[in-house]
Amino acid sequence: MNSDGSQVTQLTENRAWDAGAAWSPDAARIAFSSDRAGADGDLYVMDADGTGVIQLTDDPRDDFAPAWSPDGARIAFHTDRDGNIEIYVVNTDGASPTRLTTHPAVDIAPAWSPDGTRIAFSSDRDGDFEIWVMDADGSNLTRLTDHPSDDFGPAWSPDGTRIAFVSDRDGDWELYAMDSNGSNVIRLTGNRAQDRLPDWSPQP
Numbered sequence: 001m002n003s004d005g006s007q008v009t010q011l012t013e014n015r016a017w018d019a020g021a022a023w024s025p026d027a028a029r030i031a032f033s034s035d036r037a038g039a040d041g042d043l044y045v046m047d048a049d050g051t052g053v054i055q056l057t058d059d060p061r062d063d064f065a066p067a068w069s070p071d072g073a074r075i076a077f078h079t080d081r082d083g084n085i086e087i088y089v090v091n092t093d094g095a096s097p098t099r100l101t102t103h104p105a106v107d108i109a110p111a112w113s114p115d116g117t118r119i120a121f122s123s124d125r126d127g128d129f130e131i132w133v134m135d136a137d138g139s140n141l142t143r144l145t146d147h148p149s150d151d152f153g154p155a156w157s158p159d160g161t162r163i164a165f166v167s168d169r170d171g172d173w174e175l176y177a178m179d180s181n182g183s184n185v186i187r188l189t190g191n192r193a194q195d196r197l198p199d200w201s202p203q204p
Contacts, residue, residue, distance in 0.1 A: 011050035022066045022075075023048075024092075031056075031066035031075055043077060045092065056094040063088075067110050069136075076100075076110035076119055087121055087138075100138035111154045111163075112136070113180075120144070120154035120163060131165050131182070144182035155198045156180070164188070164198035 001008040012018045016036035023030055028048055033041045037055060041062040046053040057063045061081040068075055074089045081088075082099065085106045090097040101107045105125035112119055113133075120133045126143070129150040134141045145151045149169035156163055157177075164177045170187065173194040178185040189195040 009050075011046065012053075018044075020065055022068055024068050025070055025072045031068060033062075033064050033066065033077075043075065043090070045075075054094075056090060056092070057097065065109050067112055068092075069112050070114055070116040076112060078108045078110060078121075087119065089136075100134065101141075107132075109153050111156055113156050114158055114160045120156065122152045122154065122165075124150075131163065133180075144178065144180075145185075146182075151176075153197060155200060157200050158203040164200065166196050166198065 014036050016034050018032050018034045020033045021030050029045050030048060031045050034044050035041050040060055041064055042058055043056040043063045043066050044053055045056055059081045061079060063077050063079045066075045066077045074091055076087060076089045078085050079088055084104055085108055086099055087101045087107045087110045088097055088099050103125050105123055107121055107123045110119050110121045117136055118133050119136055120131060122129050123132050128148060129152055131144045131151045131154050133144055147169050149167055151165050151167045153166045154163050161180055162177050163180055164175060166173055167176050172192060173196055174190060175188040175195045175198045176185055177188055
């Protein structure tokens, strides 16, 4: 739809579920997850008008949360294809799926830094969900948040200096932002409702 809510257009139509839509950097394509090929979720890509649907992954386990690399060449996602949920990347033609994390905990919701060199994600490897960051090849893993409550859904600012996320550290789900090294955490919202799924406006 348009940014003012007008001209809502249905892009997919089938009896399966289609979820987690993510625009490509050039706005020409949309990646999403769907179980249209069976009981499990796989990754798909379609043109921005809903045509040209291509299946990228075909695995008996679930693939979710596609996130395009800034150069449009790869898609990060999380999957339980190895028995626990890990972060993977795959080329946008479906080739070369590569596992980036290897841990018995749950690693979810990957988000590329604007320069494509790092990937932030959420993990409960320390007992509760925290925001972590790693290089795009899975190396140099660093924890950014350290709080007894859960921190989810990292989203990079366009200049790569800040990361927004969701946390229940103040009693309910609110939006927060911090520097990309984990410092200077500030709360952005404050109400009794649930605030989730932060996203940054593009730079002017």
